[in-house]
Amino acid sequence: MNPPAPLPRRGAPWAVALVAALALWLIWMLAPLLPGWASDWPKAAIVPAARWIGATVKWLTNEAALGPVAFSDLTRAIAALIDAPYRIVLSALSTGFLDGRGSTARMILPPFAWVAVVGVFALLGHRFGGWRLALLQILCLGFVAVFGQWESAMVTLASILVAVPLGVAGGVLIGIAAWRRAWIDRAIAPVLDLMQTMPVFAYLVPILILFGFGPTAAVVATLIYAMPPMTRITTLALRRVAPEIQDLGRMVGCTERQMVWRVLVPAAREALMVGVNQVIMLSLNMVIIASMIGAGGLGFDVLAALRRLDFGAGLEAGFAIVALAIALDRLSQAAAHGPAAPGAGRSYTLAALALVIGAGVAGLMLPGVQSYPEALRLSTGAFWSDAMAWINVNYFDTLEAIKNAALVHLLVPVKRFMLGLPWLGVAVGLGLLGWRLGGARLGVLAGVLTALIAATGQWEKAMTTVYLCGVSTLVAMALGVPLGIAVAGREALWRPVRAVIDTLQTLPSFVYLMPAVMLFRVGDFTAMLAVVAYAVAPAIRYTVLGLQGVDPRLIEAGRAMGCTPAQILTRIRLRLAFPEILLGLNQTIMFALSMLVITALVGTRDLGQEVYIALTKADPGRGLVAGLAVAFIAIVADRLIQAGARGARARLGLGAGGGA
Amino acid sequence: MTQATPKLLCRDVWKVFGPRAAERLAALGPDPDAAALQAAGLVPAVRGATLAVGAGEIFVIMGLSGSGKSTLVRCMSRLVEPSAGEILFNGQNLLAASDAEMIEIRRHKMGMVFQHFALLPHLSVLENVAFPLAVQGVARGVREARAREMVALVGLSGREGAFPRELSGGQQQRVGIARSLAVEPELWFLDEPFSALDPLIRREMQDEFIRLQSVLKKTIVFITHDFDEAIRLADRIAIMKDGAIVQMGTPEEIVLRPATDYVREFTRAVPKAKVVRVGSIMIAGPAAADLPAVAAGAAVADVAPRFLDGATALRVVDAAGATVGLLRQVDVVRLMLGGEPG
Numbered sequence A: 001m002n003p004p005a006p007l008p009r010r011g012a013p014w015a016v017a018l019v020a021a022l023a024l025w026l027i028w029m030l031a032p033l034l035p036g037w038a039s040d041w042p043k044a045a046i047v048p049a050a051r052w053i054g055a056t057v058k059w060l061t062n063e064a065a066l067g068p069v070a071f072s073d074l075t076r077a078i079a080a081l082i083d084a085p086y087r088i089v090l091s092a093l094s095t096g097f098l099d100g101r102g103s104t105a106r107m108i109l110p111p112f113a114w115v116a117v118v119g120v121f122a123l124l125g126h127r128f129g130g131w132r133l134a135l136l137q138i139l140c141l142g143f144v145a146v147f148g149q150w151e152s153a154m155v156t157l158a159s160i161l162v163a164v165p166l167g168v169a170g171g172v173l174i175g176i177a178a179w180r181r182a183w184i185d186r187a188i189a190p191v192l193d194l195m196q197t198m199p200v201f202a203y204l205v206p207i208l209i210l211f212g213f214g215p216t217a218a219v220v221a222t223l224i225y226a227m228p229p230m231t232r233i234t235t236l237a238l239r240r241v242a243p244e245i246q247d248l249g250r251m252v253g254c255t256e257r258q259m260v261w262r263v264l265v266p267a268a269r270e271a272l273m274v275g276v277n278q279v280i281m282l283s284l285n286m287v288i289i290a291s292m293i294g295a296g297g298l299g300f301d302v303l304a305a306l307r308r309l310d311f312g313a314g315l316e317a318g319f320a321i322v323a324l325a326i327a328l329d330r331l332s333q334a335a336a337h338g339p340a341a342p343g344a345g346r347s348y349t350l351a352a353l354a355l356v357i358g359a360g361v362a363g364l365m366l367p368g369v370q371s372y373p374e375a376l377r378l379s380t381g382a383f384w385s386d387a388m389a390w391i392n393v394n395y396f397d398t399l400e401a402i403k404n405a406a407l408v409h410l411l412v413p414v415k416r417f418m419l420g421l422p423w424l425g426v427a428v429g430l431g432l433l434g435w436r437l438g439g440a441r442l443g444v445l446a447g448v449l450t451a452l453i454a455a456t457g458q459w460e461k462a463m464t465t466v467y468l469c470g471v472s473t474l475v476a477m478a479l480g481v482p483l484g485i486a487v488a489g490r491e492a493l494w495r496p497v498r499a500v501i502d503t504l505q506t507l508p509s510f511v512y513l514m515p516a517v518m519l520f521r522v523g524d525f526t527a528m529l530a531v532v533a534y535a536v537a538p539a540i541r542y543t544v545l546g547l548q549g550v551d552p553r554l555i556e557a558g559r560a561m562g563c564t565p566a567q568i569l570t571r572i573r574l575r576l577a578f579p580e581i582l583l584g585l586n587q588t589i590m591f592a593l594s595m596l597v598i599t600a601l602v603g604t605r606d607l608g609q610e611v612y613i614a615l616t617k618a619d620p621g622r623g624l625v626a627g628l629a630v631a632f633i634a635i636v637a638d639r640l641i642q643a644g645a646r647g648a649r650a651r652l653g654l655g656a657g658g659g660a
Numbered sequence B: 001m002t003q004a005t006p007k008l009l010c011r012d013v014w015k016v017f018g019p020r021a022a023e024r025l026a027a028l029g030p031d032p033d034a035a036a037l038q039a040a041g042l043v044p045a046v047r048g049a050t051l052a053v054g055a056g057e058i059f060v061i062m063g064l065s066g067s068g069k070s071t072l073v074r075c076m077s078r079l080v081e082p083s084a085g086e087i088l089f090n091g092q093n094l095l096a097a098s099d100a101e102m103i104e105i106r107r108h109k110m111g112m113v114f115q116h117f118a119l120l121p122h123l124s125v126l127e128n129v130a131f132p133l134a135v136q137g138v139a140r141g142v143r144e145a146r147a148r149e150m151v152a153l154v155g156l157s158g159r160e161g162a163f164p165r166e167l168s169g170g171q172q173q174r175v176g177i178a179r180s181l182a183v184e185p186e187l188w189f190l191d192e193p194f195s196a197l198d199p200l201i202r203r204e205m206q207d208e209f210i211r212l213q214s215v216l217k218k219t220i221v222f223i224t225h226d227f228d229e230a231i232r233l234a235d236r237i238a239i240m241k242d243g244a245i246v247q248m249g250t251p252e253e254i255v256l257r258p259a260t261d262y263v264r265e266f267t268r269a270v271p272k273a274k275v276v277r278v279g280s281i282m283i284a285g286p287a288a289a290d291l292p293a294v295a296a297g298a299a300v301a302d303v304a305p306r307f308l309d310g311a312t313a314l315r316v317v318d319a320a321g322a323t324v325g326l327l328r329q330v331d332v333v334r335l336m337l338g339g340e341p342g
Helices: A013-033 A049-062 A071-095 A114-146 A150-180 A182-197 A200-211 A215-240 A243-251 A256-267 A269-293 A298-307 A311-336 A345-365 A381-394 A396-419 A423-438 A440-455 A459-488 A491-506 A510-520 A524-548 A552-560 A565-602 A607-616 A620-652 B021-027 B034-039 B069-076 B099-109 B125-136 B140-153 B169-181 B199-216 B227-233 B251-256 B261-268 B300-309 B329-336
Strands: A097-099 A106-109 B008-017 B043-053 B058-062 B084-089 B110-113 B187-191 B219-224 B236-241 B244-249 B293-295 B313-317 B323-328
Touching: A013 A423, A049 A071, A049 A200, A049 A620, A071 A097, A071 A150, A071 A200, A071 A215, A114 A150, A114 A311, A114 A345, A150 A182, A150 A215, A150 A256, A150 A269, A150 A298, A150 A311, A182 A215, A182 A620, A200 A215, A200 A269, A200 A565, A200 A607, A200 A620, A215 A269, A243 A256, A243 B110, A256 A269, A256 B125, A269 A298, A269 A311, A269 A491, A298 A311, A298 A510, A311 A381, A311 A491, A311 A510, A381 A396, A381 A510, A396 A459, A396 A510, A396 A524, A423 A440, A423 A620, A440 A459, A440 A620, A459 A491, A459 A524, A459 A565, A459 A607, A459 A620, A491 A524, A510 A524, A510 A565, A524 A565, A552 A565, A565 A607, A565 A620, A607 A620, B008 B021, B008 B069, B021 B084, B034 B043, B043 B069, B043 B219, B043 B236, B043 B244, B058 B069, B058 B227, B069 B084, B069 B187, B069 B219, B099 B110, B099 B125, B110 B169, B125 B140, B125 B169, B140 B169, B169 B187, B169 B199, B199 B227, B219 B227, B227 B251, B236 B251, B236 B261, B244 B251, B244 B261, B251 B261, B293 B300, B300 B313, B300 B329, B323 B329
Parallel strands: B058 B219, B058 B236, B110 B187, B187 B219, B293 B313
Antiparallel strands: A097 A106, B008 B043, B008 B084, B236 B244, B313 B323
């Protein structure tokens, strides 16, 4: 019905990239000629944002009040709301129900027997995915038990079981509000952007100050981290419900409430379950970081092991997180498609109840049923430590040579170049690029955010971040795109590769750090390796998705015209997949930035380190300002690439759909 | 067919899209042309539709995609808010009804069948059919009994516990039909109900629809892009193009006297003898009493075999048996060979 929108008049992608590169080089060459304030923001003019934020947090905790309700009362109320269910779940899974406190406590009821927990997961697996999934659940949880991680794993599971329902409920409610009212949608969009791009470390300190050290604070941090995707997915899923279904709801006379809860939400269930899966995976990803502010469990074990450089122990706890992640991931994915056989829900519930009570009673007589017997535990910690020692003894020189070569020929030159760029030139350059790709608004956004980073006195650290992120992204793309091209057309190859990257993405980011540190010790090269390992998955995935999305009729047409396979690849498939690959680049950058902050633990000198130092010094202002700078970098990169991808799609006539 | 007080009356209904559409449309005065609308930044979907649907009538709105037929039917139930015009249902102006009144009307007096079925994926067949009643707060026992009746009516007994994904397209649409009938609506909207089905299934569903209507006698607004389907089912047809109704009449009127070249294009492929009735091509007046008699209301194709006996003309009688005219062989042959009737 509507006439087709006129094509936006924008340059071809290659021309834009070429011009940008040329401009960057010019800026670098001209840097020495610019006045000093254009290269280094004058010290006297630095905005003391860190101090302001610090003072605000202090004011919030000590003085702020809404009428008779002090802000600290509010945080205490939230804490109580989270703490109550957490205590119950923790008692059921780990400590048992106690009477009294401390050493005088008497156990009234023991926690669920390990056999019962494994059994309940197996039952859930069977309900949603049949015997295969049940077996996988047994294997994953059995692994945790056999390697002596059971107690820690249950502590972790307890916080997940509290955080996930809260995150899902909050996300769905906010998402519905945003779906209903356009102004709410507009208002929360930038907040969600910040929540998703700000490194977690940055808001740990304010949370610590507001909620105190402990599992409650950890759950709050997890919620902030895991809720935004649920909110976005909810809004998107509701919008994507077929218009006919909405018409149906109105035709049968649904009230607004009936419309949402009886028509739209159930109709969008599969998409919403993707969000639930995301919340679970992000919560697990937070396990280690959250242990810095008091979440115990597996995360604490990994962190402690990392701190004392006990790789074996760290790896085992890390593997346990992975096992838990795989179990929960597959379970929630299967649940998205509903039960394997409809009905029969009641018999599963009864079976689970019988199992818990039966195992509990049996556990009173057979301790091996209640908790996994000590004698049957295995540990591979020593093996990993020995293997590491052996590699380091025998291949030290080789590893060192690789590392030095990379440093001398790649990392150091790029770093020197980036640090030589004046802030003014970069801000103007990015502003122009934004204007070219997406219009005046985007140009101003890119320019202003860049200038803000300089204005808060973080230019050098920010450029270090950009350099590490940039190099890692380039390496990840250089590995991921060709690999994606190689496997895209071959289902037999793509299936195992997909299984591997799916699993890689369920790993908490800390796990990537360990092998890199073991082999190459601390430094930029180690950080780069960890970042590349973490960020290569989206590069592969989006390349494959883009190539698979190319209309097969076009490929057929190409073949009919006598194109060679190479011509079909370069002239048809890659051209049409280009927008999708751009989105892959975008995701790769986002992954790289989020991993980069964690690599502060291995001694980088960038914004991540700044955030980490602020964490150890409990300085909320410093951490948040550096965190915001990381978020700004992410937002500028994201907006520019998205605009580029949109332009490319429009030129190819592919419509606006697809992509994240 | 149209009675003195039509069940549903649309008077000069407009739907235009654009910023402050209703206001700007009103400023353009009555019946603005396409250029004026475009100059005002408005995109028209329905332009000045006026039609009346009588009780128990099957009224088909036929048009190609983008002709505005789906928008018009949604204006009738106010799923889409018209920009201008009047819609009277049982004499009540729907555009003046409050939201609460509209909910009541939709709950009890209207039913709708959708092109892509619009079944709720998480509910079983029975629950889907009972859904409109559940929304009204009808007790489970009552609504399920009613739903069971409806499922039986559309011939799906035994599949009550199945989920939509387990059914074929035809079966899914049977569920959609049962659901739309569960509240015993007075006005039944069908929005391209058979367009998403295979041709053979479509035919079968049309027969099923004719059977249902012979039992139910609902007032029906039926949307289709298929001219043959319109001819087959309609008491009256409105043909839409670019948002406006270009011709309205019985199938026979449209086939015999297409108002525009656009309509003529559709009628070209229709076997006219199946649509046109004997009374329309007879020569009115007396006829020899010894000629074989045929009914004036019969389709020409059905009486044509009578000429095989060697007769060159037939005597046409009305429902009471009185002679009303003469049907000549040449006229029948001309009609069947596709020429315009003389």
